[in-house]
Amino acid sequence: MCADTPDYKDTLFLPETDFPMRAGLPAREPAWLERWARIGIYDRLREKEGRAPFTLHDGPPYANGHLHIGHALNKILKDFIVRSQQMMGRDARYVPGWDCHGLPIEWKIEEQYRAKGLDKDKVDVVDFRQECRRFAEGWVDVQREEFKRLGVTGNWADPYLTMDFHAEAVIAEEFMKFLMNGCLYQGSKPVMWSPVEKTALAEAEVEYHDHQSHTIWVKFPIVSGASEALDGAQVVIWTTTPWTIPQNRAVCFGPEIGYGLYEVTATPEECWAKVGDRFILADALAESVLGSARLTSEMWTRVADVSADALGALTLAHPFRGIEGGNGEWDYDVPMLPGDHVTDDAGTGFVHTAPSHGDDDYQIGLKFNLPMTYNVLEDGSCRPDLPLFAGAVIIRPDGKEGDANRRVIDTLVEVGALIARGRLKHSYPHSWRSKAPLIYRNTPQWFAAIDHTLDDGMGTYGDTIRARALASIDQLVKWTPQSGRNRIHSMIESRPDWVLSRQRAWGVPLTCFVKTGAKPTDPDFLLKDPAVNARITAAFEAEGADAWYAPGAKERFLGNDYNAEDYTQVFDVLDVWFDSGSTHAFVLRDRADGTEDGIADLYLEGTDQHRGWFHSSMLQACGTLGRAPYRGVLTHGFTLDEKGNKMSKSLGNTIVPEEVVKQYGADILRLWVAQTDYTNDQRIGPEILKGVADSYRRLRNTMRFMLGNLAGFSEAERVAPAEMPELERWVLHRLAELDEKVRAGYDAYDFQGVFQALFNFCTVDLSAFYFDIRKDALYCDAADSATRRASRTVLDLLFQRLTTWLAPILVFTMEDVWLSRFPGDEGSVHLQDIPDTPADWRDEALAAKWAGIRQVRRVVTAALEIQRQDKVIGASLEAAPVVHVRDAEVLKALKSVDFADICITSAVQLSGDPRPQEAFRLPDVDGVGVVFEKAEGEKCGRCWKILPDVGQHAHPQTCGRCSAALG
Known part of the structure; x- marks a missing residue:
């Protein structure tokens, strides 16, 4: 520009906005949280009348530690749903909740006791429970603030807690429905048991890790039923749990498997097998078994076929039969029994069967009336009067292997019962709390029979819990993704009865009484009295579950109708999954902000909850409500590091939500969630977060451009769509397309699709195209020019939609955008609905x-x-x-x-x-x-276009358009 050219900068309509280019989210977000709390956003939304309700029922996180990235993913996804449903016209309620009972909290208190040299068992149980309650209360407060910091909306002032008195009363009441409808029974069967925690565990409390186990190949001599051809033969079993050998009661074979008789013809030095030994083995496994015994193929020969009929006729001796010091403990016959669970994939083709220590074994025991053994105590040690192995420990209190396996193996060597031994690394069940290995242990427990026929008037979807659950899965529930249906269906279809009891202190007790001296099979074993149940419920409502442990509780609840000495009070506590499975009753059914029918529109948790909360809620509700307590289930995957590895403190690759919020702000974490395919495992790390922050900056610039060019916009400027230039009508068409896509995406919980569509629209259609083109008209046209007015009208329409479309995702930023244009003490973008978009904005021909x-x-x-x-x-x-x-x-x-x-x-x-x-x-x-x-031509000093007419108008160095704009 020449030196004598006037400076026309001040005559341009340049953008004006206080909306900062730099977001400063970590510092600014807390002020918005305080503002929302002050003006009561959540409660004000509840005042909007005439809306159809939408209830996402919160799966309760556990109150025992700071949030991890999985918590953040889960709660942010829930917030996307609640906010988007609200802004699409529903009354979207969200009551956050916490799981407060159970072993993790109890374990923490026990650790504190041990550190002080105290014995938990010598502390009054109510005092102990009160300490657990205080511990949970503390973490609820911590986690509540951490969740709120993520921008999650909800009824934080009145959440639900499974340890609230009403919740404990309802949990007990729901349990007593199982008591009254006949589902509850006491059975002695093997369950997953933690010797470290001294309690039974549910499947959902079990995780699998690599574990090195002993492997042994053990000979069982034939004592009767053998043909002449099998004289002197021995059946060989293989097991990875040597400690279970003293509990053996049978050996199973596969009726469809091919078996042979194999004779040892030569041996190397230091071999337990002897020349002339005759072993019965599955043909498919014989070579590997004999190889494990250090026998090459030249050292043995196959003598004959052995039929299933021949095997079924055999009776074996226990390897410890007649052992010195055994006191006759193992001097019994060991039958050979057919079992469909036996395969020739690994082992020997024969399965050592201890009914007290495995489910398949237990089922065989039931079928053939095998005796149960009670050799293993709650701490994983052998009973003190068990010959040879008294006090042997399977798992030590520190979770390490005890001496039981070694003692059993050494004894088998002494009696010459082994042909080989080794070690095997394999996946093995561990407690997800103590991380210690588990065992199967036969112990009296309380079960819910899921195949018991119910006569409760709620048989629309079946007469058993299992039938109702399977019908609910297929007829009543929408699964997102659909693969979730197959997963939970197969689990429910094949699952055993539900183990309800835990041998712990912190929880809701199994509120029932048994007839003293009666057997579980006796018809009057369980006391079933509605009046007793009502007294229990009333006491829990007023005093909480501690009332069960108060002095005189038994007499109080039994009342004058029963002699207290005739009944035994049960002190096991309920599986915490029964607690969380019952939440539909005390949250959805009982709360004013619940649902009319006690059914939630949606449950949302990680994929592991197909065997956890989704599963237990389904079983519990099918027993007491007759159907699933939800209409929809949405599942998300797990969060990995940038390389796809599982996060681990030892690897130093964990991403803590609090740290992300401190560095970037919660909106960046929320944007990461929106950009992921949450249905699969997703990745997060420093580089990924940098990319998210870059996307955020580009989006923020789009919003800033809109704000800057809407300064001073008034209704007097508004232009009707029919009077707009084609380019503006094309933008309206895109808005109509997007409105349909955004609404459908939010309804389908496709947040990645919603955000990607909006991000592409903002960066490609707007910033790189429409804004780029219209800068000239917005900056340089006269204030009343048709094009400028149309463009500003479109910017206003864009603003109304983009802020509300994006508000469920970027809660803080869209509030910042909204208040930058509409400042005020009471306003908020989160009080708005997504505006309706006229269908006639769509113009396919124009597009x-x-x-x-x-x-x-x-x-x-x-x-x-x-x-x-x-x-x-x-x-x-x-x-x-x-x-x-x-x-x-x-x-x-x-x-x-x-x-x-x-x-x-x-x-x-x-x-x-x-x-x-x-x-x-x-x-x-x-x-x-x-x-x-x-x-x-010459360059216009105002709009910078090079045109032939520049310099020919009233204002120096201007084109005709600019000179006219200057007046």
Whole structure:
């Protein structure tokens, strides 16, 4: 610009906004949280009348530690749903909750006792429970603030806690429904048992880790039933749990498996097998078994086939039969029994069967009336009067292996019962709390019979818990993703009865009484009296579950109708999964902000909850409600590090939500969630978060442009869509398309799809196209120009939609955007609904026309970029390209608009002539060529276009448009 050219900068309508370019989220977000609490956003939304309810029922996190990234993912996803449903016109309620009972908390208190040298068992149980309650209360407060910091909305002032008195009363009441409907029974069967924690565990409390086990190959001598051909033969079993050998009661074979008799003909030195030994083995496994015994193929021979009938006729002796010091403990016959669970994939083709220590074994025991053994105590040690192995420990209190395996193996060696031993690394069950290995242990426990026929008047979906659950899965529940249906269906279909009891102190007790001296099979074993149940419920409602442990509790609850000495009070506590499985009753059914029918619209948790909360809620509700307590289930995967590895403190690859919030702000963490495919495992790490922050900056710039160019906008400026230029009507068309996509995406919980569509729209359609084009009109046109007014009208419509579309995801940023335009003490974007978008904004013909225009523009832009890189021009306004277009319809479309403005050039010449050889072209845009020409004329000192008429108007160095705008 020449030195004597006037400075017209102050005459331009440049953007004006206080919305900062730098977000400063970590410092600014807490103020918005305080503001929302002060103006009561959540409660004000509940006041909106006439809305259909939508209830996402919160799966309770456990109150015992700071949040991890999985918590953040879960709660943010829930918040996306609650907020988006609310803004689409529903009354979206969200009551956060906490799981407060159970072993993890009890374990922490026990650790504190041990550190002080105290014995937990000598402390009054109510005092101990009170300490557990205080511990849980402390962590509820901590986690509540951490969840709120993530921008999660909800009824934080009145959450639900499974340890609230009403909750404990309802949990007991729900349990007593199982008592009354006949599902409850006491059985002695093997359950997953933690010797470290001294309690039974549910499947959902078990995780699998690599573990090195002993492997042994043990000979069982035949004592009767053998044909002459099998004289002196021995059946060989293989096991990875040597400690179970003293509990053996049978050996199983597979009726469909091929077996043979194998004779040892030679042996190497130091071999337990002897020449002449005759072993019965599965043919498919014989070579590997004998190889484990250090016998090569030249050292043995197959003598004969052994049929299933021949095996079924055999009776074996226990390896310890007649052992010195055994006191006759093992001097019993060991039958050979057929078992469908026996395979020839591994082992020997025979399965050592101890009914007290495995489910398959137990089922065989039931079928063939095998005796149960009670050799293993609650701490995983052998009973003190068990010959040879008294006090042997399977798992020590520190979770390490005890001496039981070694003692059993040494004894087997002494009696000559082994042919081989070894070690095997394999996946093995561990407690997810103590991380210690588990065992199967036969112990009296309380079970819910899921195949018991119920006569409760709720048989619409079946007469058993299992039938109702399977019917609910297929008929009543929508699964997202659909694969979740198959997973839980197979689990429910094959699961055993539910183990309800735990041998702990912190929880809701099994509120029942048994007839003293009666057997579990006796008809009057369990006391079933509605009046007793009612007294228990009332006491728990007033005093909590501690009432069960108070002095005189038995007499109080039994009342005058029963002699207290005739009944035994049960002191086991309920599986905590029964607690959380019952939440539908004391949250959805009983709370004012629950649901009319006690059913939630949605449960949302990680995929592990198919065997956890989804599962226990399904079973519990099918027993007491007759159906699943939810209409929809949504599952998400687990969070891994950037390389796809599981997060571990030892690896140093954990991402803590609090640290992300401190560095970037909660909106960046929320944006990460929105950008992930949560249905699969997702990754997070420093580099990924940097990418998320970059996306956020680009989006923020879009919002800032809108705000800056809406300064001073009034209704008087508004232009009706019919009066707008085509470019503005094209934007309206895109808004109509997006409105449909956003609503459908939010309804389908496709947050990745919603955000990607909006992000692409903001960065590609708006920032790189529409805003780029309309800057000239917005900055340089007269205030009352039709184009400028139409553009500002569109910006207003964009603002109303983008802020509400994005508010469920970027809760803090969209509030910042909203208040930057509409400041005020009581306003908030989160009090708005997504505005309706008129269907007649859609114009497919216009959209197709502008798709062609944008294709040609791409070629022009690419051609000019080469000239810019070659320093021929500095800006596109220095160009006046010649554009050759073969397609007559496209050429017509280009001539119907100001294509120079669209290309941000000072001029453009359109031609239908064939493309010259030197014309620039793009391979993917056929029939378009661009010949570069420089713009002719002078540069306007105000709009910077180079035009022939510059300098010919009232205002120096201006074009006609700018001179007129100056007046």
